[in-house]
């Protein structure tokens with residue numbers, strides 16, 4: 605049994621196995637209600653699993669959630685801040701509370717996000733409150749940073765600044781777990797991605813593998829099209845007869861394009877479109893229930909690990 609969480613008779617997370625390596629920017633994707641926040645809250649010890657266990661920086665959050673939270677900063681999706689305080693007061697309050705709190709750095713982040721910290725929280729817009737929460741969270745230089753939808757409610761310029769902070773954190777040797785519904789952000793920043801669907805791990809991938817995948821669509825009047833045996837591991841072919849009597853061809857590729865292009869060149873194709881596979885294509889396929897590889901990646905340097913309960 606892997607990490608599971610049941611609310612009453614509802615399975616919010618079932619047999620979930622995730623390993624985040626140190627130095628990763630790990631993307632957590634999934635539709636609304638897929639179980640992303642539940643997983644994050646289990647990692648921080650805010651919730652206790654009903655099955656399995658996890659280790660965060662080597663510590664079991666059920667046994668010692670305080671130790672975990674001393675080394676992790678967490679931006680919740682619905683960050684709540686004291687409404688009666690001004691921005692700067694909030695930054696001071698949290699910097700004093702966290703053992704690795706760094707008020708100067710929090711103020712620098714607020715300035716980069718162009719936040720007026722003199723405003724009272726009650727009078728801030730939703731985006732301003734999000735900037736304030738980010739300034740709190742990006743202050744302490746903890747080894748692990750968990751961000752639940754960090755760019756929600758932010759304009760495109762500020763989003764880009766936030767993502768720069770994420771990459772800087774990774775460059776400084778920290779590990780980041782990032783949950784977002786904005787696929788382009790995950791594509792631009794993460795090196796590994798996990799997809800949750802209905803509380804189960806549906807797919808894990810390395811972005812470097814995804815960047816090697818392409819989808820080509822075209823029209824042909826020739827049939828059948830045969831994939832050479834040397835390419836069957838690299839190519840997946842789908843054909844569909846159109847109402848005009850032609851055949852629409854979709855070729856998904858993986859790995860080195862050289863030999864695939866030579867083969868494609870030998871086919872009599874028209875209207876060829878070639879595009880990177882992209883996270884969106886995978887997301888839609890996972891969402892539609894296609895089954896994918898969920899296997900783990902090599903490495904023993906886990907910052908986050910969920911596992912069976914050892915007896």
Ligand SMILES: Nc1ncnc2c1ncn2[C@@H]1O[C@H](COP(=O)(O)OP(=O)(O)OP(=O)(O)O)[C@@H](O)[C@H]1O
Pocket residue numbers: 611614616634635636637638639640641642643681
């Ligand atoms: N305290 C709770 N009691 C009962 N059900 C809950 C509770 N908290 C969450 N759930 C349910 O568990 C499921 C997973 O919720 P969760 O918040 O983890 O999803 P999520 O992937 O973070 O979604 P979103 O993208 O909308 O933030 C949902 O169906 C939700 O209704």
